[in-house]
Structure formats: C-alpha cells, structure tokens
Amino acid sequence: MPYVLENAFTAADPWKGVDADALTRAVRAQAQRPVPGIEDMGAYLAAQVSDASHRDVIGPLLDGGGASGVVVRRGTVLASWGDPTRVEMAYSATKSVLSLVAGIAHDDGLLRLDEPVSASVDLPQLTGAHGRAVTWRHLLDQTSQWVGTLWSKPTSADAQSTREGTESRGGPPGAGWAYNDVRVNLTALALTVLTARPLPELLRERVTAPIEASTSWSWHGYDTSYAEVAGVRLPVVSGGAHWGGGLWISALDLARIGQLCLRGGAWNGKEVISARWIEELWTPCRVKPEYGLSWWLNDTRAVWPTAPATGRCARGNGGAHLLWVDPARDLVISSRWGAEPERLLREVSGAVAEAA
DSSP, rough: OOOOOOOOTTTOOOTTBBOOHHHHHHHHEEEEEEETTSHHHHHHHHHHHOOOOOOOOOSOOOOOOOOOEEETTEEEEEEEETTSSSSEOOOHHHHHHHHHHHHHHTTSSOTTTTTGEEEEEEEOGGGHHHHHHBBHHHTTTTTOOOEETTTTTEGGGOOGGGTTTTOOOOOTTTSSOOOOOOOOOOHHHHHHHHHOOOOHHHHHHIIITTTOOOOOEEEEEEEEEEEEEEEEEEEOOOOSTTTBBBEEEEEEHHHHHHHHHTTTTTTTTTSSSSSHHHHHHHHOOOEEEEEOOOOOOOTSSSSSSSSSOOEEEEEEEETTTEEEEEGGGEEEEEEEEEEEEHHHHHHHHHOOOOOO
C-alpha cells in the first residue's frame, strides 16, 4: 500500500496521469548515480570548496550514506530509492528551510519583509548607513551586499559570490545579488535575536511536529556561533555546510517540507505557514529572477533548462541535495547525494502529467 504523507482522506488518485514504468526506470537509474567520495565528508568538503582562504571547517560534519530519495504525488509516496529515512547533511538546501523559519516570524508579526532589520534587532554587524538600510528581504533574497566578518569568516572568503553574482562592490542593498554563506549566516543570527529562541527549536515546534516529520533531524552551527539574547546564550545555526554544520535531515522529512510548501503552507487542511509567505518565497527577486526568498525558481528554465518551468526548488551542493516542488503536477521530489539531478527531474516530470 502506498505511503501517504498528507491529505490521506481527500487526495485524488496519485497514480492518475503517471507512467508507472517510466517512473520506475527514472528512480532506479538515480539509485545507481551516487555522488562519489561522500563517505569521508572532511575530504569531500575540502575538494568541493574553492575558497582561496579561510577554508577551515568550524562546524560538525556527517559522512554521506549514498543516493536516496522519494517521489511524492498528491501527498503519496509513489517511489523511493536508497534509504529515504537516513539523515544526511542538506548543504545549501538549508537556506530554504531558514526562509520558512523567517515565515514563522513574519506570521507572528515580528518580521516585515521590507523593513530594515535594524528596526527590530540590534546587531553590531548592521550599523552604519549600509547596515541600517538592509531589510529582511535583502537578507533572504541575497541582495544585502553586506560586507563584513561573522564567525571568523569574511564575506570575501566565499568564492560562490563571484560565480554568477550581479553585485557591485560598495553598492546599496537590493542593487545586486550574490550567493554568499556568510550573509546567510547573518540572516540566521538576526532571526535568532529577533525570535529570542534557537531556530531548531522553533522549526521543530512550528513546522516539523505539525507536519508529522520524524525527530531524527538536527540543525547545527559552528563552534563559536552563539548570541547573547536577554542574558541567555543561544546557539546560532548556519545556513549551509560551507564550513560544516547546517541542517541534517532525511529525504523523507525533506519531502514533507516540500509537501507543506506545495499545499501553500497547510498540512491536512490546517495552516502551518501562511499562504502569503509561501507566495513571497516564490516571488522572483528583482535583480535575480530565478531566485526568490532563498528558493530557486525555474520559471525561465535558467536553473534547470530541461526541467519544467513550473518547478521551484531548494538545492545544495550543485543539486546533490534537491527538494523539487512542482504545483502544476502536484509533485514533490526529494533527492539526496544523487548525481545528474537535472536528469532525474526531467525523467520523473516526463512520467507525470500536468493537472488539467
């Protein structure tokens, strides 16, 4: 009997419009395409990171266990490979989960997207004219153009910023985009101070428990990433695994998060995150249209050229960690440590018809 994640009593036939043979071939092929070298995460990370300086790992690591994943249609798991319950590092897919935590703060009235962060939190990193102009939107869509050092890592150390960034050095917030883990870590710090709670605790209480995820996941920061809030020392998580840490979660639990977003923030008909926030997550950034609030948007097929334009995704490590959400097909794909992720998306999507 298929495993139903969500909407067990009202879901339409999940197999309607699905080419079962093509789907089986696609997931079997993905199971045979594991990313090599992940059994020694320290060595793997050292080979992956192209930073010229500040390369030292300052957070925990978890060795990889091989390719795994699930395909979910209309809330039901249609196919799986590997061990989808095995916990793995999520790398930059963590960023998209961080944006969900920001949604909790938004829904609670603590966070206004276009308000300066400095209006609600007092951080030494956001002083000065530039820092005071940085809004929550700028942090979440990676257009803050903030320059500084956090947890011993300067923004200039992250080589990712120069690969496809549009920012101009010294430019104002919002005028340019760059993928920068130091700035994402600043977002995690700001949210920790704003909510006065450890973000994993908030995520567990407000998201993963309501969507019936397992308790096996965890979220890590660095050796020195702590914030003093109202006299209490709180751990601050990282928004990726660039220097270790980040979210550690199974393919199945990650799929639950994707299903939540697919349903507009509701789980079995009950609101967990507001639909308004999910819309914001998937609203294109003005200077980087294929990026939303820490989610990738395939509207113009700039992210995955041969995958459907109707998909949105959280991705890490070049797509080796992938959470794909396609509302047009009522489809969620969660893939961990799999090579050739675009081929997986193309083949699975080709096996699933769009809704009429």
